[in-house]
Amino acid sequence: MSDSAVSVPSGTLPRAVVDLLGLLAYAELGGFFRLSADAELAPSLTDRMELAGLAATEYEHFTRLRDRLADAGEDTAAAMAPFVGAFDAWHERTRPQSWLESLVKAYVGDGIAADFYRQVAELVDPETRELVNAVLTETGRADFVIGKVRAAVDVDRAVAGRLALWARRLVGEALSEAQRVATERRELALLLAARDDESGTGEELADLGRLFARITETNAERIKALGLTV
Amino acid sequence: MSDSAVSVPSGTLPRAVVDLLGLLAYAELGGFFRLSADAELAPSLTDRMELAGLAATEYEHFTRLRDRLADAGEDTAAAMAPFVGAFDAWHERTRPQSWLESLVKAYVGDGIAADFYRQVAELVDPETRELVNAVLTETGRADFVIGKVRAAVDVDRAVAGRLALWARRLVGEALSEAQRVATERRELALLLAARDDESGTGEELADLGRLFARITETNAERIKALGLTV
Numbered sequence: 001m002s003d004s005a006v007s008v009p010s011g012t013l014p015r016a017v018v019d020l021l022g023l024l025a026y027a028e029l030g031g032f033f034r035l036s037a038d039a040e041l042a043p044s045l046t047d048r049m050e051l052a053g054l055a056a057t058e059y060e061h062f063t064r065l066r067d068r069l070a071d072a073g074e075d076t077a078a079a080m081a082p083f084v085g086a087f088d089a090w091h092e093r094t095r096p097q098s099w100l101e102s103l104v105k106a107y108v109g110d111g112i113a114a115d116f117y118r119q120v121a122e123l124v125d126p127e128t129r130e131l132v133n134a135v136l137t138e139t140g141r142a143d144f145v146i147g148k149v150r151a152a153v154d155v156d157r158a159v160a161g162r163l164a165l166w167a168r169r170l171v172g173e174a175l176s177e178a179q180r181v182a183t184e185r186r187e188l189a190l191l192l193a194a195r196d197d198e199s200g201t202g203e204e205l206a207d208l209g210r211l212f213a214r215i216t217e218t219n220a221e222r223i224k225a226l227g228l229t230v
Numbered sequence: 231m232s233d234s235a236v237s238v239p240s241g242t243l244p245r246a247v248v249d250l251l252g253l254l255a256y257a258e259l260g261g262f263f264r265l266s267a268d269a270e271l272a273p274s275l276t277d278r279m280e281l282a283g284l285a286a287t288e289y290e291h292f293t294r295l296r297d298r299l300a301d302a303g304e305d306t307a308a309a310m311a312p313f314v315g316a317f318d319a320w321h322e323r324t325r326p327q328s329w330l331e332s333l334v335k336a337y338v339g340d341g342i343a344a345d346f347y348r349q350v351a352e353l354v355d356p357e358t359r360e361l362v363n364a365v366l367t368e369t370g371r372a373d374f375v376i377g378k379v380r381a382a383v384d385v386d387r388a389v390a391g392r393l394a395l396w397a398r399r400l401v402g403e404a405l406s407e408a409q410r411v412a413t414e415r416r417e418l419a420l421l422l423a424a425r426d427d428e429s430g431t432g433e434e435l436a437d438l439g440r441l442f443a444r445i446t447e448t449n450a451e452r453i454k455a456l457g458l459t460v
Binding site for chain 2: 029032033036037039040044045046048049052053055056059060062063066076077080081084
């Protein structure tokens with residue numbers, strides 16, 4: 001059950017919002033599995049505990065999105081299905097080869113998720129917005145990463161260059177998958193571009209391009225906070 | 231912070247109880263990582279979601295044990311360290327090769343944990359007992375496994391024999407690791423054998439043998455519930 005005060009009868013969520021919730025749900029579930037697996041790279045038990053904690057938070061977020069879908073009479077697995085390929089492909093193409101790479105991935109992924117949640121909160125109904133904001137207040141937990149990466153970079157400046165490239169690749173691959181999803185899920189793209197018209201002019205893709213550019217910029221700031229040059 | 235009404239000042243937990251909490255904490259943390267990894271074997275997104283849920287519960291249990299240790303001024307990683315080798319060895323030797331094997335492992339592991347929690351609840355101080363009982367009421371979640379395994383066994387009886395062997399191996403390997411831990415951690419062994427004497431007669435190992443025999447018996451019952459012959 002969701003914490004929403006008002007219950008939503010079956011079938012009342014627009015297709016685009018179901019898509020959005022399905023996308024976010026699989027982002028969290030996939031993130032949960034990936035962070036859990038990456039924890040094998042941790043150099044100490046304490047680090048493994050911290051990464052497990054991040055993973056568990058992603059699972060918690062997943063359950064909120066799942067419950068919201070269930071309350072609206074939607075099947076979570078069906079809602080997630082269109083996005084599994086894109087997220088799995090992203091994780092497949094960005095398998096960390098070291099503990100530092102996995103930390104940067106957790107941090108960048110968490111940051112992109114926060115940007116995205118912030119963006120969509122403006123575009124949805126009040127109940128979905130409440131859910132999105134609740135999840136948003138709990139992101140940014142990857143901030144513990146900053147200290148660890150800065151410490152490693154201080155010891156070896158060559159690490160900074162490699163990790164900066166890695167962080168850029170993470171975002172680049174994410175946006176390339178996002179682009180693919182946007183062309184395949186037109187209603188979702190229209191929602192994200194904040195456009196009501198179904199005129200088929202394709203301008204929502206240009207708007208989405210601007211959204212992606214903003215996410216890239218925010219990410220560049222975030223990478224600077226890690227002490228990495230971009 | 232734990233939910234305990236009474237706070238425990240630093241250093242007040244007997245060594246054996248710190249050992250016990252460290253052992254349980256790593257059992258949960260290691261279980262969390264293992265279940266998350268095994269979810270890759272799941273045939274459907276719904277099955278992955280269910281296994282992720284089991285893993286998340288293990289993490290939740292871990293946090294309670296961690297908080298209890300922290301409240302008593304103990305370092306969680308240090309308390310877990312003596313048991314990492316045994317649990318990792320168990321997981322290493324019992325890597326599921328199929329979805330059904332991973333389900334049976336989740337179920338058997340959950341069952342052994344429940345038996346063990348039930349046993350130790352009798353042997354510890356009231357606060358630790360409260361914690362152990364709270365965790366215990368949330369085990370048994372692996373019961374969803376029963377339906378899935380029974381369905382598979384109904385379709386192919388040969389599966390039953392193979393899974394029964396697998397379940398026995400899981401318990402056998404677990405007890406062999408437990409035996410090793412018991413010989414290495416004498417205070418813990420004395421606690422588990424419910425013996426106060428430090429006389430060095432070694433009788434606690436015989437008592438422990440009886441405890442292990444009881445766990446084996448309970449497990450045999452549990453395997454029968456899966457529709458597997460033992």
